[in-house]
Amino acid sequence: MRGFSSISRSLSVSRRIFCTAPTGALRFYCNHRPAKRAGPLMQYRDLVKQGKLQHDPDQEKVALELENLLGRLQQYEKDMEEYHVKLAEWENRRENERHRLLVEEAEMKQRGDVWASVNKHRSKLIERWTFRGLLQEKNIEPGVGKWVSYLNREKKLDTIVGRRPAAPPAPKGLYLFGNVGSGKTMLMDMFYSATKGIVKHRRRYHFHEAMLEINAHMHQIWKKQVEEKSFQSSISSWVRNLPFDSTIKEWLDAEEKYKQEMQMKNILPAVADKFLIDGQEDQGGASILCFDEIQTVDVFAIVALSGIVSRLLSTGTVLVATSNRAPEDLNQDGMQREIFLKFVDKLREHCDNILIGSEVDYRRLIAQRFVYQNHFFWPLGGSAEEEFQKMWVEITNESGGKIISETIPVMFGRTLEVLKSCNGIGQFEFEYLCGRPVGAADYIAIARNYHTVFISGIPTMSMRIRDKARRFITLIDELYNHHCRLVCSAASSIDDLFKGTEEGRLFDLESFQFETEIEGSKLRRDVLAEGSVSSGGVPTGIISMLSGQEEMFAFRRAVSRLIEMQTPLYLEGVRALHPYFQR
Known part of the structure; x- marks a missing residue:
């Protein structure tokens, strides 16, 4: 085991910004409620002035663009x-x-x-x-x-x-792209927090959550169609x-x-119309969509994003999105090129593209400046395993609860068994989470239900287990997006986790194939048919064709997030930001 300090005894936080060291791309951990909500530029400059963020000219430029957009939204809401x-x-x-x-x-x-x-x-x-x-x-x-x-x-x-x-003409949105850890998500979240009280219909999605939301709406609409067909004998009132x-x-x-x-023939516009205002009686006013990490990992993502985002933009929704790539570079494998190019044209028409050109991974910079509480124990076995189990006992004892097994709902009527659970704390084995055909829906369910997640037996990733590696990255994405505390036992350090083994490096093929979640396979085939997209030759579940460079982005992002998740700055924000404590 490498040396680690003890865990924090409390997750309690004061009503303040959780920043104690200069940084430039850390997530914006803010739980204060000022009388007048500050815009993104003021937020950014205040944090730089206080020494809590390291000034970055690219980030300040984006903050200014977001501030200007916020000002235009006030009049647009009235219009x-x-x-x-x-x-x-x-x-x-x-x-x-x-x-x-x-x-x-x-x-x-x-x-x-x-x-x-x-x-x-x-x-x-x-x-x-x-x-x-x-x-x-x-x-x-x-x-x-x-x-x-x-x-x-x-x-x-x-x-x-x-x-x-x-x-009325909508203000142009922003499409932010750049390297891992350059501050895209932080700046978008600053903007999103500032839109509260200005724009009535506002949603923030991460890619995985958005895809599942699309699947859920498609399922609801088709279910309604089936029910209506069964009552066709009854005449309208x-x-x-x-x-x-x-x-x-x-x-x-x-x-x-x-x-x-005729109105329901194309399912995607119908889904888009429910995407931001579903269940709300008052559909008036402006709408804004903040979309973190736009990707086109498979045919379904291209068809669904093109149909839904294009519909939203055409009907006046303002989009602020982040990605590792420029719009025209999203589809490296050339899937459904005609549909993709129309999607890119729509993004260009409705969004200004801004590159955040910083080469610095600020999450890693924070870790270097902190004396932090490491929750990542390695290598497997020996004292590292003992420390991992000791931390489990300490944290569960602090919660004052009893360790039980429970079943949590996922979606589409599915459930997930959790063998060790205690007051929002769950323990899992790597193989249970990543060695089976599970996916983002399961990981989102875990992230929403457990503020602290223990994962044991994480191996060093290799080509032999590249499907497990991809699932693990998706899991980390969702735990991070929901601001979970993560405790791990692994075979190697965070930096070496994705560097491969003697079986070969993880990046030595030009392209990889990974199966997407099983529960969405039929819906995805149906939407391809609705979109006049050929699905011939596609096996059960749509196959993602991800280039090695795309995987490099994903692995680097996972490493960057794992490092940040060890810092006090991140850990202090769990109680303020995790859904478990907002109930």
Whole structure:
């Protein structure tokens, strides 16, 4: 074992910024509530002035850009409030007029229109000798008649009601990219905290969480569609009370259902419309999406991000995103190139791209300046293992609880067994978390339920276990994003953890393949079909094609975060920032 100091006896924190040493890219651990919320530039300069951040010109430039964006958002929120009032009025008028047009068409049919007479015998005869014959003669697909009627009706509505009101121009968002530890996430989080009270609809997602949220919304929408299909025999309430016979009512109801089918044909816009405001009655006002670590790790990510982010940007959402790569460099393997290029064009149209050019990993710089409390014990066995178990006993004793086993919910009805649990503290073996077909959904469930996570038996990563290495990186991402305290026993130091073994280095192939989470596989295949993307040749679960350079980014990020998670600055923020203590 390498020497480590004892753990902190308490996670209690005061209402202050948890910074005690100069740094430039540490996450913004802030739990204070000033009378007037400071913007990102003021926050950044105050921390530099106090000696709590090391000045970096690239970071200050980004802070200034974010400050300017924040100022534009205040007026934009007011403009969008007024726009949504006008939009609601327009939608109501259009729906009322659509019903009126349908009723007029129904009255014509009721009077004995030759194409849809209420006389059943005559209707069958005409259908047999005209409409069906026409389909056979000209090879017109069934449903074309409804499609033409639908388009003609929509065109009439444009003339009567007018086209959809134009939304006010949205301020351009920001796409921040740069090296690991350069401060992207810190600056975005400063901005996000400052938008509270300014923008009504605001969400912050990490990549893994966003993908799972997309899967969940897709599942809900498809489930609703299935339920609605099972009740197709029941006629819509507004149609049921009209003074027409049953045949005409059935026609009206079929037209109504066809309109709904057309609106739901592409699932991604429907998901996008629920992404930021799902479950909220008041949908007025501006919306902003802060998206940490945009990636295009597989076909599903490209299709889903392109469809959903493009829809959000087109409807006025302001995007602030971070990534290790410039937009045009996200798709190194050329997957679904046409869809990807449209996505890049949309990002360029709605976001300014800013490179944070610092080569310094400030997380590592902090670790060098701190006399820190190391929670990473190595090598495996001997005194390191003893220290690991000793820390488990100390922390669980401090919690005053009893060690039990429990089951926690994941998503899609799945659960995860936790064999050792005690008041928000959980212990796991590496093989249990990373040696099985589990993924981000499981790790998010763990991160949300446990403020302190113990992981034992972490091996040095090699090509032989590269799938486990990828899962471990995802696990670290989620524990870090939820601000968990992490205690590990491992075969090597943090710096050597991803350098490979005698079996070979982890980066000696030009590209790797990793399977994504099992629970999303069918939904992902379905969304590919909806997006007119060929899924031929794809096995169960969509395969990610990640280049060695992409993996290098991921490994470097994991090392950087593991180092930061050992520092008092990080550990002091657990009680203030972890979801367990916000309940």
